[in-house]
Amino acid sequence: METVMAFLVGGLFAVGVYLLLRRSIVRILIGIAILSNATNLLVFTAAGLVRGGGPLVPEGATTVPPPYADPLPQALILTAIVIGFGVLAFAVVLAYRVYQTLGTDNLDDLRSTEE
Amino acid sequence: MSVLPALPLLLPLASAALSFVLWRRWLQRALAVLAMATLLAVSSLLLVRVWQEGVQVYRLGDWPAPFGIVLAVDTFSAVMLVVAAIIGLAVAVYSLGSMDDRREAFGYYPFLHLLLMGVCGAFLTGDVFNLFVWFEVMLMASFVLMALGGERAQMEGAIKYFVLNLLSSLLLLAAIGILYGLAGTLNMADLALKLQEARRPGLVTTVAMLFLVALGIKAALFPLFFWLPASYHTPPPAVSAVFAGLLTKVGVYALVRVFTLLFVQDVAFTHNLILALSGATMVVGVLGAVAQEEFRRILSFQVVAQIGYVGMGLGIFTPLSLAGAVFYALHDMVDNAGLFMVSGIAQRLLGSHGPTAGGGLYRSRPGLGLLFLLPALSLAGLPPLSGFFGKLALVRGGLEAEQYAMAGLALAVSLLGLLSLMKVWLRAFWQEDGERGVTEHRLDTPGPAMVLPAAALAALTLAMGLGAGPLFALATRAAEQLMDPSQYIEAVLGR
Numbered sequence: 338m339e340t341v342m343a344f345l346v347g348g349l350f351a352v353g354v355y356l357l358l359r360r361s362i363v364r365i366l367i368g369i370a371i372l373s374n375a376t377n378l379l380v381f382t383a384a385g386l387v388r389g390g391g392p393l394v395p396e397g398a399t400t401v402p403p404p405y406a407d408p409l410p411q412a413l414i415l416t417a418i419v420i421g422f423g424v425l426a427f428a429v430v431l432a433y434r435v436y437q438t439l440g441t442d443n444l445d446d447l448r449s450t451e452e
Numbered sequence: 453m454s455v456l457p458a459l460p461l462l463l464p465l466a467s468a469a470l471s472f473v474l475w476r477r478w479l480q481r482a483l484a485v486l487a488m489a490t491l492l493a494v495s496s497l498l499l500v501r502v503w504q505e506g507v508q509v510y511r512l513g514d515w516p517a518p519f520g521i522v523l524a525v526d527t528f529s530a531v532m533l534v535v536a537a538i539i540g541l542a543v544a545v546y547s548l549g550s551m552d553d554r555r556e557a558f559g560y561y562p563f564l565h566l567l568l569m570g571v572c573g574a575f576l577t578g579d580v581f582n583l584f585v586w587f588e589v590m591l592m593a594s595f596v597l598m599a600l601g602g603e604r605a606q607m608e609g610a611i612k613y614f615v616l617n618l619l620s621s622l623l624l625l626a627a628i629g630i631l632y633g634l635a636g637t638l639n640m641a642d643l644a645l646k647l648q649e650a651r652r653p654g655l656v657t658t659v660a661m662l663f664l665v666a667l668g669i670k671a672a673l674f675p676l677f678f679w680l681p682a683s684y685h686t687p688p689p690a691v692s693a694v695f696a697g698l699l700t701k702v703g704v705y706a707l708v709r710v711f712t713l714l715f716v717q718d719v720a721f722t723h724n725l726i727l728a729l730s731g732a733t734m735v736v737g738v739l740g741a742v743a744q745e746e747f748r749r750i751l752s753f754q755v756v757a758q759i760g761y762v763g764m765g766l767g768i769f770t771p772l773s774l775a776g777a778v779f780y781a782l783h784d785m786v787d788n789a790g791l792f793m794v795s796g797i798a799q800r801l802l803g804s805h806g807p808t809a810g811g812g813l814y815r816s817r818p819g820l821g822l823l824f825l826l827p828a829l830s831l832a833g834l835p836p837l838s839g840f841f842g843k844l845a846l847v848r849g850g851l852e853a854e855q856y857a858m859a860g861l862a863l864a865v866s867l868l869g870l871l872s873l874m875k876v877w878l879r880a881f882w883q884e885d886g887e888r889g890v891t892e893h894r895l896d897t898p899g900p901a902m903v904l905p906a907a908a909l910a911a912l913t914l915a916m917g918l919g920a921g922p923l924f925a926l927a928t929r930a931a932e933q934l935m936d937p938s939q940y941i942e943a944v945l946g947r
Contacts, residue, residue: 357619362611369618376622380629410632413581417625420588424618427592431599431607431614438607447608 342382349375362432362442369428373421377414384410456501457510457523459494460533460572463487468565480561481548487565488541491572495537499530503926507933507943509578517945518642524578524944527930528778532575532705535782538912539697539789540568542905547690549901550796555601555688563600567593567694574702578944580628580714581638583706587624587670591617594699597691598683609683616679620669627662634659641944644713644937653717660715660722664729667710671703673763674733677756681740684755685748689796692748696755697789701781704762708777711766712934719769727767731858734760734865741872747795747880750872751788754831757869758784764858765846773849774931779924780842783830783916787839790827790909794820797898797906798880812884821881823903826910828877830917832870838916841924 349371356368390405436442467487471480502508502525510523525533544564551560570590577583594617599610632638634655635646650656669676680700684692707726715722737757744750762784765777797820801813814821830837843866850859916923933939 357615365615369615369622372619372622376626376629379626380632383629383633385633409638410629413629413632416581416585420585423592424588427595428614428618431595431610434599434602435607435611438602438604444611447611449605449608 338386338388339382342378342386346375346379346382349378360444362435362444365444366425366428366432370421370425373417373425377417377421380410380414380417453510453514454501454508455510456494456498457508457525457576458512460491460498460537460576461523461569463491463494464565464569464572468562468569471562471565472559477553477556480556484544484547484561484564485541488537488544488568491568492534492537492541495530495533495572498525499527499534502527502530503929507940509943518637518639521582522578522639522641522944523576524641524940525576526933526940526943527926528705528708528934529575531778531782531926531930532701533572535785536568536571536575536698536701539694539785539909540564542789542793542909543690543694543697545901546693546793546796546905549899550690550800551688552601558600560597560600563593563596564694567597567698569593571698571702575705578640579638580631580640580643580710584621584624584628587621587702587706590699590702591621594695597694598687600691601688603686605686609686612679613683616669620666620676623662623669624666627659627666630655630662631659639944640709640713641937641941644941645945647714647717650717656715657718657721660711660718663710663715664707664722664726667703667707668729669703670700671707671763672700672733672756672759673729674736674756674760677733677737677759680756681749681752684752685746689748689792689799692751693789693792693796696751696792697785700755700759701762701785704759704781707763708766708774708934712774713937713940723767723769725767726763727855727858730760730763730767731861732760733757733763734861738865738868738872742868742875744872745875747798747876748792750876751791751795754791754869754872755788757865758788758831760865761843761846761862764862765849768846768849768853768855768858770849770853771928771931771935772852773846774934775924775927776842776845776849778930778934779845779920779927780839782923782927783838783842783913786909786912786916787827787831790906790913791824791831793902793906793909794824794827797902798824800898800902802880812881814881815884820903821877823906823910824877824881827913828873829870830913832873833866834870836914836917836920838913838920841917841920845924845927 353368353372353375356364384407387404387406392401392405392408394401467483471483508525512521570586573586595614598613635643637643637646647656672680684695734757737753741750741753762777762781765773830839833839833843847859847862
């Protein structure tokens with residue numbers, strides 16, 4: 338399962354980076370969205386995939402019997418998803434404002450601040 | 453367990469919330485100054501406490517150490533906090549005089565509080581994932597401040613700033629995820645212990661490189677700094693000042709923290725790489741500054757060049773060089789913020805984003821000339837200003853560690869830095885243009901709210917130079933704690 342996930346994460350990263358390298362701001366935003374999901378999956382996979390077994394301590398015991406799924410990376414991902422959602426919402430508005438103000442969504446036209 | 457280490461987070465949070473609720477302008481303005489002053493008082497108290505009693509730890513929710521999130525304050529964090537609060541206060545006062553009505557009406561002050569909260573959080577936290585979260589808080593606030601107002605140049609700067617900083621956050625998150633998979637913990641003190649006995653040292657170094665790239669983008673290290681000079685000169689001067697004073701320094705702080713506490717297994721590789729990157733950062737930054745013509749663009753490249761010095765101290769990795777890096781970081785925050793403030797005043801007086809020739813401000817405003825010269829010469833490293841002592845320690849650290857090339861480079865870059873700043877001096881202050889004459893009062897005169905904070909920061913750089921002895925003792929203590937993390941680990945884990 339880890340191998341499949343590794344390829345999936347790698348593929349998503351490749352797609353995300355490809356989109357980031359495009360000139361259109363909208364594509365860049367889609368690239369960022371894909372990259373952030375790829376990162377979340379990476380965190381999920383890197384911490385180890387365990388099937389079944391919630392991290393619940395049975396009655397009378399003091400530790401969780403293995404194998405159990407580590408809840409911490411899931412909590413991290415949940416946090417990252419929330420942050421990613423906020424950032425993406427801001428990004429969409431920013432891109433719209435950029436388009437409104439500058440009348441273009443081509444990054445090659447945005448050169449005036451770094452001559 | 454004292455609640456003091458959590459206060460620098462709670463204060464800006466409370467003032468941001470209050471500021472959002474009390475949408476009255478004068479209330480927001482009063483609250484901004486009041487809250488920043490309180491923040492300064494609290495962080496100073498924290499610094500005193502850390503100096504007297506050692507590393508301060510606050511366990512959130514009172515969860516035991518490796519499981520819950522901890523706030524851990526050592527000397528380095530505390531002293532960075534104090535300087536951040538000073539800059540926060542200076543910028544809040546400066547904003548009273550310089551921020552336009554529209555931006556104030558659209559919630560400039562609440563986001564300033566949130567920015568400070570993110571910065572303080574990054575300085576305080578003892579948990580790597582929490583560090584990521586504070587970076588995000590800081591970035592979100594900075595995105596808003598960068599774009600607020602919606603001018604053409606701002607939008608262009610904002611989109612570049614946004615995309616590259618977001619990319620760095622994603623890389624940081626990926627690095628943290630792999631680190632967790634590797635060590636099974638997120639607490640920095642616990643990680644420091646676990647990584648010492650990691651079974652796959654190659655993988656640790658790989659993660660270290662991911663951290664270097666992610667934090668390198670935030671700190672604006674070569675070759676990852678291009679977002680900075682493309683964006684820092686676009687927002688209003690008050691925002692530029694707080695960005696130049698705080699944001700990249702948070703990246704540098706995180707680099708220093710991570711590469712002294714966590715990734716010290718393969719110093720010959722990682723720290724030499726940091727050293728090489730820092731050298732390149734200095735050279736490219738200062739060459740960029742020399743090539744620029746406009747006031748704030750020159751300063752933006754100067755921000756990049758200064759980061760190289762702090763990185764150099766980290767790369768050499770001896771107690772003396774680290775003390776130099778700490779001292780230099782503090783000095784750099786004060787100076788950069790001060791210079792950006794002066795650029796805002798000059799812009800008010802001359803009516804453009806920066807004079808390319810014939811400002812002639814020296815004749816009409818000799819005092820303003822002094823406010824520019826003090827931080828500028830300090831940045832270039834002239835005694836008795838603060839930059840001199842920072843560079844002295846860094847160069848001495850370099851010579852003692854037999855990094856002669858790096859020490860020489862640091863000196864050469866100072867000279868070029870002086871050249872770029874003197875270009876500003878000549879054009880904006882010294883040279884007078886016959887035809888344009890002294891073009892003052894084109895917009896309006898800067899009020900005392902703009903001049904006072906710039907003067908305070910200029911005085912502070914002088915004071916940091918004159919009082920370099922005690923301050924350097926503080927930096928040395930910070931460096932000792934960084935070089936020997938056992939105190940930090942003991943305080944956090946209680947063993």
